[in-house]
Amino acid sequence: MITYKDQMDLFRLVGANLTSDVTCYAFGGTAMMFYGYKDETKDIDMIFEEEKQRTEFITALKRLGFGETSPIKVYIPEKLRNKHSPLMYKRDEIRFDLFAKQILHTPLSPTMKQQLFAVHDFKEKHLLRVNVLEKEMIVMLKAVTERQNDFDDIKTIVQKERTFNWQLLIAETLWQYHHGNSWVLLDMEKTLKELKRYVFVEEKYLKQLYEAEHTKTKGK
Numbered sequence: 001m002i003t004y005k006d007q008m009d010l011f012r013l014v015g016a017n018l019t020s021d022v023t024c025y026a027f028g029g030t031a032m033m034f035y036g037y038k039d040e041t042k043d044i045d046m047i048f049e050e051e052k053q054r055t056e057f058i059t060a061l062k063r064l065g066f067g068e069t070s071p072i073k074v075y076i077p078e079k080l081r082n083k084h085s086p087l088m089y090k091r092d093e094i095r096f097d098l099f100a101k102q103i104l105h106t107p108l109s110p111t112m113k114q115q116l117f118a119v120h121d122f123k124e125k126h127l128l129r130v131n132v133l134e135k136e137m138i139v140m141l142k143a144v145t146e147r148q149n150d151f152d153d154i155k156t157i158v159q160k161e162r163t164f165n166w167q168l169l170i171a172e173t174l175w176q177y178h179h180g181n182s183w184v185l186l187d188m189e190k191t192l193k194e195l196k197r198y199v200f201v202e203e204k205y206l207k208q209l210y211e212a213e214h215t216k217t218k219g220k
Contacts, residue, residue, distance in 0.1 A: 001040040002094055004033045010044065010094070011130060015122035017060035022053045023129040025108065027141050028097070029153065034118055034132045037156055042149075046130075047099040047108055054100045057128075058089060066091040075104070076146055105181045106144050111172055112137050135161055136169040140176070143191040144184055154191060158199050170205050174212055185209050 002010075007030065025048075026034065029041030048054040066089040074088070074097070084102035088095060101108060115134050122128040133141075135157055142150040158164050169188075176184045189209050192201050 001042060002044065003040050006094070007033060007041075007044060011120070011122045011128060013064055014057065014060045015126070015128035016124045017063045018056060018126040018128060019059070020056055021127040021129075022048070022056050023131065024048050024053065024057065025112065025131045025133055027103070027133045027138055028145075031117070031132050031138050032153060032157070034120075035135065035157075037160060038153070043095040043097050045097045045099075047101075047103055049101065049108060049113075051100045054087070054098055057098065058087065061089045061096060064091065066094075066096065069095070071097070074147055103141055104145065105183050106141060106176055107179060107181075109172065109175055109179075111168075111175065115168075134168070136165050137172060139164075139191075140169055140172050140184075140188070143187045144176075144181070146187065151191065151194060155195065155198055158195060166202065166205050170208050174208065177212055185213050 024046045026044075026046060028043070028045030029038060030044045030046070032038045033041060046057070048057065069088045069090040071086050071088050075085070084099065084104055086097045086099050086103075088097055090096075112133055113131075115137075116131050117134050118132040120130045120132070122130070139154050139157055142154050173184050173188045189206065192206055192209075195201055
């Protein structure tokens with residue numbers, strides 16, 4: 001498992017091995033540790049706006065002894081049938097899940113890029129900028145990736161966070177749906193229904209998902 005200190009040390013090492021500036025976005029357990037929601041994670045989840053920046057990041061990882069591994073046992077097979085599947089690199093028990101432009105069917109949206117929780121810069125000769133996504137975006141992405149323990153992480157966030165913005169979560173879900181993510185409504189509906197066993201979720205949020213699906217179906 002990777003602790004917060006491990007994560008920060010790794011980012012410093014990657015930054016020291018870059019040959020050009022790189023900006024990336026942290027989500028998943030990586031972002032949760034920046035919030036203090038958890039003390040350790042199994043992998044470091046990153047998304048890059050451009051393929052060339054992911055390639056530069058991977059080149060730095062290789063200099064540190066990381067090698068490519070397969071995502072097949074980590075992600076649902078149906079969702080991996082997608083050109084935006086992650087490239088995964090591992091050394092010992094440390095693993096990076098690296099996406100470019102999209103996380104499976106889910107693109108990096110304007111809201112994700114503009115509404116950030118924090119920005120961490122790691123700079124030597126070149127800059128590694130790690131943007132930490134908002135908690136609502138973390139929940140949405142965990143709902144669509146559906147890896148082991150993702151729901152437990154979602155539950156942790158909404159139980160600990162009194163200022164959780166449910167409407168922002170739904171708005172992002174609807175944006176993703178209207179921009180081609182055919183999975184996201186079903187994934188979010190499933191997640192919200194399960195969450196209702198543990199926290200109060202107003203029915204109006206589920207209703208917005210149903211209405212979006214009904215409108216699209218009616219228009220066909």
